[in-house]
Amino acid sequence: MTTDQSRPGLRDRKKRQTRAALSAAALRLVAERGLDQVTVEEISEAADVSARTFFNYFPSKDEALLGDQPTDREVLAARIVAAPPELSAFDALRLAFGDVVEAVEADREVWLLRLRVIAANPSLLPRLISGNAETEQVIVAAVAARLGLDPCHGHPTLVTTVAGAVFRTALMQWVERPDTTTLRELTAEAFAAVAAGLPDPS
Amino acid sequence: MTTDQSRPGLRDRKKRQTRAALSAAALRLVAERGLDQVTVEEISEAADVSARTFFNYFPSKDEALLGDQPTDREVLAARIVAAPPELSAFDALRLAFGDVVEAVEADREVWLLRLRVIAANPSLLPRLISGNAETEQVIVAAVAARLGLDPCHGHPTLVTTVAGAVFRTALMQWVERPDTTTLRELTAEAFAAVAAGLPDPS
DNA sequence: AGCGATCTTGCAGGGACTGCAAACTTTTAG
DNA sequence: CTAAAAGTTTGCAGTCCCTGCAAGATCGCT
Incomplete structure (x- = not known):
């Protein structure tokens, strides 16, 4: 040790x-x-x-290229179970991803390069955040624990994959115009749109 | 020709x-x-x-193993633009995926085998439906066309990736108990949950 | 200094995938 | 019906990804 x-x-x-x-x-x-x-x-x-x-x-x-640190998973899972209990699971994930946003912004240049590489090589895209079996399993387990639900119930999986898709979209949008907006804003908007049931923009 | x-x-x-x-x-x-x-x-x-x-x-x-027929893409895109105009983009996708559900149920045994293979080999999972760059691009374009929006606007991408994630989870849930429920039901429930803003189940 | 634990490296090898050019088969035109 | 055209299959050579193994180098502790 x-x-x-x-x-x-x-x-x-x-x-x-x-x-x-x-x-x-x-x-x-x-x-x-x-x-x-x-x-x-x-x-x-x-x-x-x-x-x-x-x-x-x-x-x-x-x-x-993807730099999926195994420690990140655990931290994220811990934040999910530790989120205020009055929040819905989806809101807990929204909050947890806020911390991820901070981590990304702390390494702004590296992440922008990484995202540019991913955008230029789409075969990497599916494995960013969502679709990573290992990470997803950990988060699903955390969400299920939070809800006191069986992990085989569909809801934890649904919330997790949707949140992952939301964050992935925010990342890919951010890399297109990193100077006219912030990842924080884009992430907040995307999560808000889903929380509202994905209405068409007015 | x-x-x-x-x-x-x-x-x-x-x-x-x-x-x-x-x-x-x-x-x-x-x-x-x-x-x-x-x-x-x-x-x-x-x-x-x-x-x-x-x-x-x-x-x-x-x-x-994935069997992503290029024709499927085009059909799906056509259904999206042809959906009743009073529907939101998300509801148009919900409807379009209903047709996909039918196609899957028409090939029930093959799809169950395919999904079992994917579940047993998680490296394949990210490339099922969502995360497929080619397919996603086509659908995003269809959604953008439907909304009369620039494809670089974030909303079409968000709606598309979220719908893909929803359908993907429905598929993976279905394969776990294909006899006690139907893919149609699972898909409808999952889409409904997202349309409601993903509240915790009561 | 010396011992155990850990890390690096070379080597051999299997398997995915590609480009090329030679058969071979279907289609088309005469 | 026949011969050229167009498209398909196949073998071969080669590159690269990735793995197991065993030897050598390095680090941590006594």
């Missing part, structure tokens, strides 16, 4: 660095040339590790 | 057969053994064609 109370330790720090270097190299190269014009070998070379090491960090080339 | 008013012609018939044989073989084998325990070579052999021919029909192993 390494050190518990001391600082991260050299080993962990190096791993973080390597992971970040691989992810950054992947984003940069794919942004420049396109997904299938970049090989794992080139990414690894740019990050100064062997190609084999790349696969110690990411199970596939795509994952290095 | 082949023959216009006569019957399909031998050539087209054979292509349909081969495509169907490949798709059926893929579904059967993957249902039996799992996605990564089946090779394209085995699928092709079961369909009596060469492995190279497989890739003349499907760009990837996955596509043979």
Whole structure:
């Protein structure tokens, strides 16, 4: 378990660095040339590790671009169960995604690059936020726990997938005009539209 | 363009057969053994064609399992623009997906097998209905046309991705208990829940 | 310093997928 | 009916993704 109370330790720090270097190299190269014009070998070379090491960090080339940190899931799930109990499950998700928005805005440039890469390589799009089986399962479980419902009941799944779709849409809209609006606004609008039953805009 | 008013012609018939044989073989084998325990070579052999021919029909192993017919897209888009004008865009989609439900129920056994395969191999899930870039673009365009809106406006995209997520969850719920309920019911319930703003179930 | 735990790397190999060019088959035109 | 045209199937060669394994390097602790 390494050190518990001391600082991260050299080993962990190096791993973080390597992971970040691989992810950054992947984003940069794919942004420049396109997904299938970049090989794992080139990414690894740019990050100064062997190609084999790349696969110690990411199970596939795509994952290095999506940056779905396993810790994010747990944090998100925790916020969902911790949301004020008077909120509906959908509102709890709305709130939780607000925190995700903050995280994205804290890494604005990286996320804009990532979203540009995803927009330019649509095969990556389905795996952004929604459609990620692992993440979705965790969130569904959190929602079901919050509602005291069986996870096999349909409602938690429905709320989760819809919220994911909403946030994904907000992200893709944001990347198109990141300077004339904020992700926060777009997300709030999209969630509000769904909460209102998706009426046509007046 | 082949023959216009006569019957399909031998050539087209054979292509349909081969495509169907490949798709059926893929579904059967993957249902039996799992996605990564089946090779394209085995699928092709079961369909009596060469492995190279497989890739003349499907760009990837996955596509043979998902069966996203290009014609379906156009039909769906046409229904959306043709829906009664007093309906909201979301209700137009609700109606259009009703037709999809019929198509699925007409091929009940194949679709149940397909959905079982998808449930057992979650990497396929994101590409079911929603998240398919091609299909989504067509539907977004239809919705935008219906509303007389710029396709870059966010609303058509939002409505489309949400409706896709709704239908996808209905499908995945249906496959869990296909005998105690109908896809029609599940889809109607899910769309109704979203139209009501996704309140918690009482 | 030395031992155990962890990380990196090379190597070998399976399998997805593509481009190309040679058969082969259906369609069409004469 | 026949021959050219158009479209399809196939094998082959090759690239790249990804994995298991075992050896070597590095880190953390005593």
